[in-house]
Amino acid sequence: MTEKPKVATASLAGCFGCHMTLLDIDDRILSLIDLIDFDKSPIDDIKELGDCTVGLIEGGVSNSENLETLREFRRKCTILVSMGDCATSGGIPAMRNTVPLKECLEEAYLNGPSVVDGVIPNDPDLPSILDRVYPCHEVVKIDYHLPGCPPSADSIWAVLNFLLSGEENLELPYELIKYD
Amino acid sequence: MTATEIKTVTRKIVIEPVTRVEGHGKVTLLVDENGHITRARMHVVEFRGFERFIQGRPFWELPVAVQRLCGICPVSHHLAAAKATDWLVGGENLTPTAQKMRRLMHLGQTFQSHALHFFHLCSPDLLFGFDAPVSKRNIIGVIREHPDLAVQGVMMRKYGQEIIKATAGKKIHGTGAIPGGINKNLSIEERDFFLSDIEQMIEWAQGAVELIKGVHAQMPDLMKTFGAFPSNHLSLVREDGALDLYHGNLRAKDSLGNIIFDQVDYANYLDYIREEVRSWSYMKFPFITSLGKENGWYRVGPLARINNCDFIPTPLAEAERQEFMKEAEGGTVVNTTLHYHWARMIETLHSIEGIRDLLNDPDLQGDDLIVRGEKRKECVGLIEAPRGTLFHHYRIDDNDQVTMANLIVSTTNNNEAMNRAVQTVAAQYLDGNEITEPLLNHIEVAIRAYDPCLSCATHAIGKMPLEVELVTEDGEVLDSKFKNR
Ligand code: SF4
Numbered sequence: 001m002t003e004k005p006k007v008a009t010a011s012l013a014g015c016f017g018c019h020m021t022l023l024d025i026d027d028r029i030l031s032l033i034d035l036i037d038f039d040k041s042p043i044d045d046i047k048e049l050g051d052c053t054v055g056l057i058e059g060g061v062s063n064s065e066n067l068e069t070l071r072e073f074r075r076k077c078t079i080l081v082s083m084g085d086c087a088t089s090g091g092i093p094a095m096r097n098t099v100p101l102k103e104c105l106e107e108a109y110l111n112g113p114s115v116v117d118g119v120i121p122n123d124p125d126l127p128s129i130l131d132r133v134y135p136c137h138e139v140v141k142i143d144y145h146l147p148g149c150p151p152s153a154d155s156i157w158a159v160l161n162f163l164l165s166g167e168e169n170l171e172l173p174y175e176l177i178k179y180d
Numbered sequence: 181m182t183a184t185e186i187k188t189v190t191r192k193i194v195i196e197p198v199t200r201v202e203g204h205g206k207v208t209l210l211v212d213e214n215g216h217i218t219r220a221r222m223h224v225v226e227f228r229g230f231e232r233f234i235q236g237r238p239f240w241e242l243p244v245a246v247q248r249l250c251g252i253c254p255v256s257h258h259l260a261a262a263k264a265t266d267w268l269v270g271g272e273n274l275t276p277t278a279q280k281m282r283r284l285m286h287l288g289q290t291f292q293s294h295a296l297h298f299f300h301l302c303s304p305d306l307l308f309g310f311d312a313p314v315s316k317r318n319i320i321g322v323i324r325e326h327p328d329l330a331v332q333g334v335m336m337r338k339y340g341q342e343i344i345k346a347t348a349g350k351k352i353h354g355t356g357a358i359p360g361g362i363n364k365n366l367s368i369e370e371r372d373f374f375l376s377d378i379e380q381m382i383e384w385a386q387g388a389v390e391l392i393k394g395v396h397a398q399m400p401d402l403m404k405t406f407g408a409f410p411s412n413h414l415s416l417v418r419e420d421g422a423l424d425l426y427h428g429n430l431r432a433k434d435s436l437g438n439i440i441f442d443q444v445d446y447a448n449y450l451d452y453i454r455e456e457v458r459s460w461s462y463m464k465f466p467f468i469t470s471l472g473k474e475n476g477w478y479r480v481g482p483l484a485r486i487n488n489c490d491f492i493p494t495p496l497a498e499a500e501r502q503e504f505m506k507e508a509e510g511g512t513v514v515n516t517t518l519h520y521h522w523a524r525m526i527e528t529l530h531s532i533e534g535i536r537d538l539l540n541d542p543d544l545q546g547d548d549l550i551v552r553g554e555k556r557k558e559c560v561g562l563i564e565a566p567r568g569t570l571f572h573h574y575r576i577d578d579n580d581q582v583t584m585a586n587l588i589v590s591t592t593n594n595n596e597a598m599n600r601a602v603q604t605v606a607a608q609y610l611d612g613n614e615i616t617e618p619l620l621n622h623i624e625v626a627i628r629a630y631d632p633c634l635s636c637a638t639h640a641i642g643k644m645p646l647e648v649e650l651v652t653e654d655g656e657v658l659d660s661k662f663k664n665r
Contacts, residue, residue: 015254017250021251063227091248106232107235108227115464116454116473120457
């Protein structure tokens with residue numbers, strides 16, 4: 001049996017909606033597992049990323065952990081795809097780029113109307129937050145950008161099939177790439 | 181390296197990442213030289229800053245913007261924000277069509293979310309055992325070994341997602357609810373499409389309740405003791421005490437079933453609930469003010485709701501509730517972590533019964549969609565999200581721009597309970613033992629019972645990868661072990 005291509009996925013500073021849309025391929029997931037093997041992904045238990053044909057990234061880069069994960073994906077994946085608006089542009093989490101980080105923390109942990117005896121979390125067990133939320137392509141080279149919040153299940157399905165086919169040009173019909 | 185070999189250091193065991201909900205989570209355990217666990221914490225390690233950066237945005241963006249916090253149950257945030265902004269436009273008394281469309285959307289989401297959690301995420305543990313081989317313990321293992329069951333789970337989730345699409349316009353991050361109402365009704369074609377599968381869905385939901393009851397019958401001791409601890413319980417209930425996921429007043433009970441408060445108008449939530457911040461987690465710790473930080477923490481979600489309500493207003497689920505309540509040891513409240521699964525399946529059955537009743541209601545085809553009245557500057561919206569009570573609170577200025585946003589999300593309400601579950605299971609299973617992969621999975625099983633939505637990677641599709649590190653107190657890594665290799 002020849003080895004199936006490997007696909008890995010990661011969620012950085014996203015809401016997981018893009019991953020949920022991946023699940024919205026519904027019963028096509030039954031044929032997907034004949035087509036590919038999942039490598040590291042929230043879909044399975046694999047902890048260490050192996051060499052993969054395709055990596056799908058959800059979410060932008062908001063903290064030091066996101067940064068490490070994205071760099072590792074770039075090293076191990078032949079084709080890296082920014083999946084959804086957060087990965088391609090930072091998305092809603094990047095709205096914090098307009099405000100100093102300190103103010104965001106103070107609002108949540110000191111000023112909130114339900115907070116008592118507030119303190120800003122600062123334990124060494126927490127990763128450091130970056131000054132801004134960065135889209136993935138500002139951190140590593142990204143091969144494909146898939147717009148949408150989230151992209152539709154049909155477009156993720158079409159893109160996956162295209163990338164695995166090894167063909168040169170992908171033409172997605174308008175319905176599959178339109179923004180909303 | 182085992183516990184006994186490291187005599188001189190306190191070990192810190194890190195389990196990471198635990199889960200994403202509004203971010204990533206991890207667990208740290210401190211173990212003394214005798215292998216006893218001296219501290220167990222679940223940290224949420226991601227921070228968004230939503231409360232601040234939404235300021236200045238026009239209020240009508242709230243129902244579509246806030247849901248981007250969470251793609252696992254965006255409908256909950258969509259509807260909680262819509263319920264809040266209803267007040268801003270004086271449209272809180274929705275038309276029957278608007279209210280029922282929103283209820284349908286919400287039940288569709290509860291149905292899909294509970295099905296996803298049970299079949300995709302938890303069934304591997306329940307079917308194969310907590311310490312089954314890693315390779316098998318995931319949804320793909322279920323597809324391979326129990327294809328019928330896996331297909332049921334996939335199709336139930338799909339049905340709920342299609343309901344969301346028909347009511348919100350889109351399966352994830354829809355736009356159906358707007359301040360004061362909704363922007364579409366349900367067509368006859370859509371209704372008939374859903375009615376054609378409804379009996380099948382009800383049957384499958386009943387099957388899921390039977391499945392979890394079978395698990396309890398098989399290993400009653402494990403199910404009753406695993407991560408069990410007494411707690412208070414908080415949820416919305418209807419005015420007559422019925423379970424209601426969309427609207428109601430706040431009720432809190434203690435671990436014995438005594439009422440702490442009841443029928444509290446949630447607009448006054450600040451008189452009853454406060455939040456503590458701890459320096460080691462971005463997730464706050466809510467508590468009932470009158471009981472204080474130490475004793476005021478509580479559980480929310482399916483277990484709390486089934487405990488708190490007087491009855492369920494749909495017959496099949498009500499019969500199941502009565503059977504479930506027999507599990508309450510000598511009281512009127514079930515305080516066991518693993519009973520969450522059972523309670524969740526009762527709610528799944530309730531959701532699909534509720535969907536059937538709504539589909540048969542001609543109000544869904546009405547065209548009176550929006551109400552407007554006197555404008556206001558401050559609003560609170562609550563809803564029972566799949567994972568528990570969700571609070572949204574906003575203030576706006578004369579220009580309709582947001583000036584204050586306070587969110588207490590469902591998973592946050594369970595923060596202390598999840599920490600207790602981790603502590604309890606660590607003490608029950610890990611204390612004094614060499615840490616092995618199956619033991620680590622026990623911690624996962626405990627956290628997962630709460631269906632935490634720390635942005636839900638794990639929640640959505642599979643298992644949380646865990647990593648254990650042995651480090652000295654000054655941070656030297658002595659040994660590390662990947663759970664999922
Ligand atoms: S693009 Fe949208 S759906 Fe995807 S992670 Fe970002 S907010 Fe969520």
